[in-house]
Amino acid sequence: MIKLDxxxxxxxxxKIKVEALRGIDLExxxxxxxxxxxxxxxxxSTMMNILGCLDRPTNGKYKLNGNYIEGLDEDELARIxxxxxxxxxxxxxxxxxxxxxxxxELPLIYxxxxxxxxxxxxxxxxxxxxxxxxxxxxPNELSGGQKQRVAIARALVNNPSxxxxxxxxxxxxxxxxxxxxxxxxxxxxxxxxxxxxxHEMEIAAITNRQITFKDGKIISDKLNNCRNYEV
Amino acid sequence: xxxxxxxxxxxxxxxxNKMRSLLTMLGIIIGISSVITVxxxxxxxKGAVNSEFDNYGASSIYIFNRxxxxxxxxxxxxxxxxxxxxxxxxxxxxxxxxxxxYSGVTNKINDVKKDINLDVNGVxxxxxxxxxxELISGRFLSKQDIVSRKNVAVIEKELAIEKFGKEDVLxxxxxxxxxxxxKTFIIVGIYEPPKSLLPAMGERAKVVxxxxxxxxxxxxxxxQIYFMQFSLKKDVDAENVIMQMINVLERKHKNIDQNKFxxxxxxxxxxxxxxxMKILTSVVGAIAAISLIVGGIGIxxxxxxxxxxxxxxxxxxxxxxxxxxxxLIQFLIEAIVISGIGGVIGxxxxxxxxxxxxxxxxxxxxxxxxxxxxxxxxxxxVGIAAGMYPANKAAKLDxxxxxxxx
Ligand SMILES: Nc1ncnc2c1ncn2[C@@H]1O[C@H](COP(=O)(O)OP(=O)(O)OP(=O)(O)O)[C@@H](O)[C@H]1O
Ligand SMILES: [Mg+2]
Numbered sequence: 311m312i313k314l315d316x317x318x319x320x321x322x323x324x325k326i327k328v329e330a331l332r333g334i335d336l337e338x339x340x341x342x343x344x345x346x347x348x349x350x351x352x353x354x355s356t357m358m359n360i361l362g363c364l365d366r367p368t369n370g371k372y373k374l375n376g377n378y379i380e381g382l383d384e385d386e387l388a389r390i391x392x393x394x395x396x397x398x399x400x401x402x403x404x405x406x407x408x409x410x411x412x413x414x415e416l417p418l419i420y421x422x423x424x425x426x427x428x429x430x431x432x433x434x435x436x437x438x439x440x441x442x443x444x445x446x447x448x449p450n451e452l453s454g455g456q457k458q459r460v461a462i463a464r465a466l467v468n469n470p471s472x473x474x475x476x477x478x479x480x481x482x483x484x485x486x487x488x489x490x491x492x493x494x495x496x497x498x499x500x501x502x503x504x505x506x507x508x509h510e511m512e513i514a515a516i517t518n519r520q521i522t523f524k525d526g527k528i529i530s531d532k533l534n535n536c537r538n539y540e541v
Numbered sequence: 542x543x544x545x546x547x548x549x550x551x552x553x554x555x556x557x558n559k560m561r562s563l564l565t566m567l568g569i570i571i572g573i574s575s576v577i578t579v580x581x582x583x584x585x586x587k588g589a590v591n592s593e594f595d596n597y598g599a600s601s602i603y604i605f606n607r608x609x610x611x612x613x614x615x616x617x618x619x620x621x622x623x624x625x626x627x628x629x630x631x632x633x634x635x636x637x638x639x640x641x642x643y644s645g646v647t648n649k650i651n652d653v654k655k656d657i658n659l660d661v662n663g664v665x666x667x668x669x670x671x672x673x674x675e676l677i678s679g680r681f682l683s684k685q686d687i688v689s690r691k692n693v694a695v696i697e698k699e700l701a702i703e704k705f706g707k708e709d710v711l712x713x714x715x716x717x718x719x720x721x722x723x724k725t726f727i728i729v730g731i732y733e734p735p736k737s738l739l740p741a742m743g744e745r746a747k748v749v750x751x752x753x754x755x756x757x758x759x760x761x762x763x764x765q766i767y768f769m770q771f772s773l774k775k776d777v778d779a780e781n782v783i784m785q786m787i788n789v790l791e792r793k794h795k796n797i798d799q800n801k802f803x804x805x806x807x808x809x810x811x812x813x814x815x816x817x818m819k820i821l822t823s824v825v826g827a828i829a830a831i832s833l834i835v836g837g838i839g840i841x842x843x844x845x846x847x848x849x850x851x852x853x854x855x856x857x858x859x860x861x862x863x864x865x866x867x868x869l870i871q872f873l874i875e876a877i878v879i880s881g882i883g884g885v886i887g888x889x890x891x892x893x894x895x896x897x898x899x900x901x902x903x904x905x906x907x908x909x910x911x912x913x914x915x916x917x918x919x920x921x922x923v924g925i926a927a928g929m930y931p932a933n934k935a936a937k938l939d940x941x942x943x944x945x946x947x
Binding site for chain 1: 557854858859860862863864865867940941944
């Protein structure tokens with residue numbers, strides 16, 4: 311479902327060229343639960359942005375669900391982000407000043423789902439992350455963990471095949487982290503491909519496959535023996 | 542994203558910055574409300590003036606001596622002139638009247654010291670056909686009255702009520718004082734003047750009609766008359782008739798090209814008034830257009846600020862699947878909603894303002910639905926024009942850059 315072939319990402323900031331990704335080859339199958347670890351600046355976020363079609367590689371081929379991304383135009387990428395990918399950020403990235411409900415509703419609005427159907431699906435999504443009682447709260451009225459749940463609900467509301475989470479628990483305490491990870495586990499169990507970037511080895515250990523980045527390259531890619539995460 | 546959804550989102554965004562939105566709308570509000578006010582008062586005045594002229598017969602013309610020092614005895618218009626013109630232009634003339642007017646006073650019947658100002662008009666027996674005349678009771682002046690210089694009068698209803706305290710005063714005596722000379726007339730007719738839509742300035746003198754001949758004698762005129770008024774048949778060119786009549790008079794008085802006579806047509810006056818109104822309306826319209834443009838620039842400015850402020854939000858929206866078009870429409874609609882609401886508020890204020898102004902300066906105001914539609918369309922267009930650039934700027938943002946924006 312995801313196939314990367316010699317992916318390069320070079321940031322050209324004028325004076326210096328930063329090679330954030332240097333020839334990544336990677337294949338992730340549907341239904342996998344993957345973690346990406348590595349030192350700061352090793353290119354994890356860059357990689358995630360390319361996987362989520364937010365950014366384009368400088369070089370190389372990216373095949374997602376059978377389509378090569380290189381050949382798609384902006385609107386087609388927007389459509390993929392809307393339908394096939396659910397993105398979760400470390401900083402939550404909720405639209406400020408509108409309710410949790412409206413935040414979760416947005417992807418459905420952009421895919422032109424009817425209002426009644428939207429309401430049904432938003433309600434279900436918020437139930438899945440355990441936030442049914444916070445629908446009308448605005449982001450600044452929610453705790454960090456709650457905000458991230460809203461973000462997760464928004465990511466899953468359009469039933470994407472891939473969930474990408476870039477350090478989703480980076481701003482959360484350990485207890486909340488466990489709760490959030492539980493949600494990802496359930497999501498994966500229900501069929502979604504989940505890819506999580508993290509600094510915490512305990513979190514990486516929860517996933518089934520752990521990929522390690524260093525200086526824009528994959529230096530290790532191994533399967534975990536499904537240990538349970540305990541405090 | 543559908544249209545109603547976009548409007549809802551735009552309203553939400555505007556509501557968050559209530560004060561700012563209102564201030565942004567100000568230019569549009571001022572522009573639209575002044576357009577509505579001016580157009581309403583302009584249309585109202587125009588309508589009133591036009592119907593006023595309808596009352597007095599739009600196709601009537603006046604001939605009189607030019608007001609000037611250089612008018613000598615031999616230049617004065619006479620009854621003979623009047624009769625000659627009447628004969629020559631018989632085919633063009635529907636009705637005609639010579640007019641000699643002066644002002645006088647009469648007193649209230651039960652309060653002798655209270656004077657009533659009178660506008661005494663010596664007219665011919667056809668005068669009731671020259672203007673729109675509505676007789677309530679009695680009769681108008683007859684040919685016999687004119688020929689035998691009878692002391693009879695047709696008065697307006699208001700005068701009857703003011704002087705006698707009642708409407709039915711046929712056969713009563715009306716004494717008119719002029720320069721300490723008092724003449725008494727028998728009232729033979731009472732009429733109602735057409736309702737004027739235009740306000741009267743101050744206390745209006747009450748109108749009395751008496752025979753021209755009688756008026757001539759009161760003023761000690763041998764054969765002179767002051768005005769000639771002709772109502773013309775349909776499709777007769779008033780200006781042309783005036784020219785020809787003046788030609789005849791000049792030949793007869795042997796003062797060709799000396800500018801002793803003047804003619805005016807009601808149509809010509811109407812045209813002048815309408816022209817003035819038009820110029821006035823376009824001047825104020827131009828000012829209003831400028832304030833709308835300034836309003837539009839204000840909207841553009843605030844939209845640019847808004848796009849910058851909400852760069853991250855735009856990034857988020859793009860990250861979860863908003864296309865360029867979605868973002869473009871969102872910001873464009875926001876601009877249109879600002880200008881549209883501004884337009885609606887401006888229209889409301891304009892209507893209220895024109896009513897208030899109309900009340901104080903006593904000029905009628907008419908707000909047509911067309912003006913409102915045009916104003917609304919115009920403010921919407923201002924919104925589109927002002928919103929296009931900022932919205933396009935927002936739409937073109939790269940999602941990653943936008944998300945990284947601090
Ligand atoms: N827009 C950019 N312009 C220039 N350089 C960039 C840009 N974005 C990222 N980089 C560089 O690319 C490299 C990889 O960055 P990336 O954000 O992918 O790291 P990361 O692994 O996610 O790090 P962290 O764990 O701190 O989030 C870094 O050296 C960074 O400085
Ligand atoms: Mg990162």
